[in-house]
Amino acid sequence: MSFNMFGQSFRVTTFGESHGPAIGCVVDGCPPRIALSERDIQPFLDRRRPGQSRFTTQRQEPDAVKILSGVMPHPESGVQVTTGAPIGLLIDNVDQRSKDYSDIKDKFRPGHADFTYEAKYGLRDYRGGGRSSARETATRVAAGAIARKIMPEVTVRGALVQMGPHRIDRSKWDWDEVARNPFFCPDKDSAAFFEDYLDGIRKKGSSIGAVIEIVADGVPAGLGAPIYAKLDADLASAMMSINAVKGVEIGAGFGAAELSGEENADEIRMSNQGPKFLSNHAGGILGGISTGQPVVVRFAVKPTSSILTPRRTIDRGGQETEIMTKGRHDPCVGIRAVPVGEAMMACVLADHFLRHRGQVGR
Amino acid sequence: MSFNMFGQSFRVTTFGESHGPAIGCVVDGCPPRIALSERDIQPFLDRRRPGQSRFTTQRQEPDAVKILSGVMPHPESGVQVTTGAPIGLLIDNVDQRSKDYSDIKDKFRPGHADFTYEAKYGLRDYRGGGRSSARETATRVAAGAIARKIMPEVTVRGALVQMGPHRIDRSKWDWDEVARNPFFCPDKDSAAFFEDYLDGIRKKGSSIGAVIEIVADGVPAGLGAPIYAKLDADLASAMMSINAVKGVEIGAGFGAAELSGEENADEIRMSNQGPKFLSNHAGGILGGISTGQPVVVRFAVKPTSSILTPRRTIDRGGQETEIMTKGRHDPCVGIRAVPVGEAMMACVLADHFLRHRGQVGR
Amino acid sequence: MSFNMFGQSFRVTTFGESHGPAIGCVVDGCPPRIALSERDIQPFLDRRRPGQSRFTTQRQEPDAVKILSGVMPHPESGVQVTTGAPIGLLIDNVDQRSKDYSDIKDKFRPGHADFTYEAKYGLRDYRGGGRSSARETATRVAAGAIARKIMPEVTVRGALVQMGPHRIDRSKWDWDEVARNPFFCPDKDSAAFFEDYLDGIRKKGSSIGAVIEIVADGVPAGLGAPIYAKLDADLASAMMSINAVKGVEIGAGFGAAELSGEENADEIRMSNQGPKFLSNHAGGILGGISTGQPVVVRFAVKPTSSILTPRRTIDRGGQETEIMTKGRHDPCVGIRAVPVGEAMMACVLADHFLRHRGQVGR
């Protein structure tokens, strides 16, 4: 990955800060003749949009996406389709409420990137977090919506599977539940518990971490590559590039460290639909290449460092001081990472689909 | 990462299988006038070399590296230095004992990449694992040795911190212990325990997973970038590209999911040496950019799937069958991943050092 | 170069068609703390803007550029500077006069990319030329303006040196003349001649080719690399990527084929300012690396194929037919290529400056 671009054959370049007039991205390498309009993208942005419950920041952004290029009405059908040219996407920033930044302008918030931006660039955009704003993820979600259209046979879904120390009961997993609670939680009972749990954290002005799981069904066997372009290596990079993510695992993940070879190796039988694995510790990837089983990725999101408790820090001049972060924030930023993780999975799969087709031709 | 190359400014391209005449790599982008000879590389290869204890495969390879290009005696000092040209490295394959592959030629070993290679390429190199052979990692270790010379102020060290369900006692961590036991284990008591534990697994013809930790001390603040070129995203990709790795985490990692914002945000004070963090949950990286604290990465290695217990599988013709993997194998492949993880850390840091210097100029 | 992106360390990704709402680009990798506002970019766009004489298309576009991201007021000086984040640039399309495309919708214009787009993508955006519209070059000019700010010690200038078979008199070269005629011609007398000459062509509804020369003064010795990242290789690619360019040469160029080794090799003497070359057949580049002399590139621009004379062609259905291209067009598109060539030179130099600083560190 290079600065603000990711992907090889399906390339996404993003730009923009929450403070400026707009954010956006360029999607390059999309195949031609794929039906595409704003209506294919907007629902995913709406799902990511904050302010839909008391558990996400109250910043209000319509996040209305505009396609600036790369599409035209098909000469025969009249349906708007991609042309093979780069697709420019723009999302205006609307909710730029004028704000007093004097408190954070000169102090480094612990756990934020304030100190490191300053160390790297010699200055930092303290207005709204600059490039580290969660707002940047809207452009990923838009790109992910296009990626999904390249592989319509693949279903990419995400869910919150842990909040703080509380794991969901995986035996109660129901994908339909995900849309019915503000946590993208597939376990109804855990969702009910999280409501109280997170309210407590929110009222204290505190925050908590989470674990997100993304599953792609319908991925054909053969995507990926053996060594540095492993499907799992690219997924690890893609998920780790999301704000606040501190860990990524595939299939059994860190649990695989505790398994014996007998337990871990997924046995294979034949079925009417072809080869069938009896388990999926591999998370759908062996040797960096997809097996045809569901591709399963989990990532850990740290708690936001924007909290009401004062924390010790220093200022730009090197003086010791304290800081307390007021304002609109998420008690569990992991929640909003669910649609973002889905988008990154979709982009990585589309990229590898095109790369595979290039090298192998089928 | 692209196929068999990784890095942007410090680029490593590897090739070779354990079965062919040699493996090797090309290191491109190395700064000129850095002292470099085989003696700088060989010790790291020796450390990775299998067959040094009964706990790693008994394959015997001298792994003698040859520098084919990119160096010359300095016109004044006569010391051999880099020229800025690509550095070609070659390691001959010596121990190619003639072997009967008839058993695995047509059967897919569960947990191995046999099925996926075949699905992708329509054939696979069953001789010695092809590109998925652990042998490929020798070239990474060689490249890592060069990377270390670019940033001599940085110390990269690795250790095994968990074998199966058994975690080391971190209060007993002693880097000097790492060289004194066959497990790269920094806790003397755990190392003694692992000796018996792994002997039991080895004698059963079974295998077990492990967790490896890599720490880089002396990394200056400012390496990395905010979004897709995050230092942690590149580390995640680099570690996940190592054979058998199923999870990667930075700093508190998955543990961060269980923390509150107050616990997780590392507070900052001033010291005589400049800013000083009171903890390092961030693992030395905030917003994708190094903080100046130690960079800490952990990764989980699954147990090798080469085990003596027969496992159910299918063959190339789609017939159900069983397979048992005989031969020279590692009861815990995680052990040999330690020098490899160190090398990947060194390469990623060198790459980001050069990228940073390019953009920011200091 | 990859699809719609060019550069390695200074990366420009462009998007947009003349028919859509806007065109734009993302400039990635720009160093931080460089003063930058729209006022640094707009003058270059104004210079490229068509409709300023009767010799360029009468399409009227204000080409007002907006910076969407990557800048902020410097915390101390208040001057707007780059932050190191990607710089999003947007230029609205204003003059989208509704037009009847029925004539060209189904016919392939000879000399245009109509046939090849259709062959590649299975459809083409016949509205305004799609990505092949000269309008795309506005985004390059905007990016080039930023590139110039990275190397303020370098002066990049361009001139038209040939129109049809008529070469300028190089002994009359005066850079100041370039701004005084509508042809960017440095020879006053040739400019006067071209006025009549091109009027004749314009009135016939015909068109003519041209040769453009771009010169960069002040380039330090040492930019570039020996083999595939040669400065001249990147310049060749950059110039050839401009619409209608069919040839590129460096220094003596094709003339070097006619020279002897004695004539061609530029001898070196010492001067008070250091090494001094007695001639510049090399065009400022030896072995792919800059010598410190002016970098000199020339490129040939073919005549536009939009002409009033009917030409034989086929339609999408494979039927033979004729076509005549009406509408607003340039009798010599080479004229408008001058600011574009300058921009590409500036971008390539900035890219190599950052790449060199990364590898060599000074």
Next chain:
Amino acid sequence: MSFNMFGQSFRVTTFGESHGPAIGCVVDGCPPRIALSERDIQPFLDRRRPGQSRFTTQRQEPDAVKILSGVMPHPESGVQVTTGAPIGLLIDNVDQRSKDYSDIKDKFRPGHADFTYEAKYGLRDYRGGGRSSARETATRVAAGAIARKIMPEVTVRGALVQMGPHRIDRSKWDWDEVARNPFFCPDKDSAAFFEDYLDGIRKKGSSIGAVIEIVADGVPAGLGAPIYAKLDADLASAMMSINAVKGVEIGAGFGAAELSGEENADEIRMSNQGPKFLSNHAGGILGGISTGQPVVVRFAVKPTSSILTPRRTIDRGGQETEIMTKGRHDPCVGIRAVPVGEAMMACVLADHFLRHRGQVGR
């Protein structure tokens, strides 16, 4: 292109100097199941090999290529085929006659890259030219041989079409002649003339430039891309990356500057074989995409600067001096560029073939 690598989907990374033990390259991204052995590559190396006539350097190198990886016997047919893994190629340096470099060690040869290497890297490998040695081109020729196997329907051929001021008579073009004279000249009479002409130059210890033309027949319509990944932009870069090349043109090239729109635009008719162009001023490329006509590229090669006449220069210490280059050299290095230009054309086409198949899928 990046340092020592070129291509996106078909990637070639080269290393090695003429002075070291070996040169080589890694070909990455090659499709699997393509028959490949040394016998497919060696004939192209033999054609490039110097010392076959008195008109090329008398350095004697067998240039025997070894395939180190990426191939295996096909499980059914037993024929050696590619596996999809990277193909490592090695060519030993044999003729390293011990030589006295004291004369050039400290002096910059005019027209050579001595001065620029020193300016860039702070030192240079004066032994045999370092990376700028024509020897590096052997690895390109080897990679080109593999590229040809990816598109067997395409025929790539090259010829010398001008030596010094003397152009061949294109009406006498006979591809069969190319193999019958030491100049790769397709015009028998010009070849006879060149024999005397070049002998005169050789005996004087002088040198002369040349123009080479490369033609690819059988390229399907649709390869390439509109803007920065134009087929002609990549060809320009590829040819300009060859030693001593100073200019590149496509189709009518610089001649297009002198044409009117009516003359330049190739008209289209239908034939039994589909669309048929009545001329090929475009050189088989429109808008960066192949038309299905022959792809035609020409490039100018400067005379080698290794000549017997003393030339004025400076030394490393900045003292004025003279230098005369003794030793084994080519009176017209353009001759040996013919197989190299073919190889670069083959590599660019293979790369675009795979990229096109990735994006468009057919």
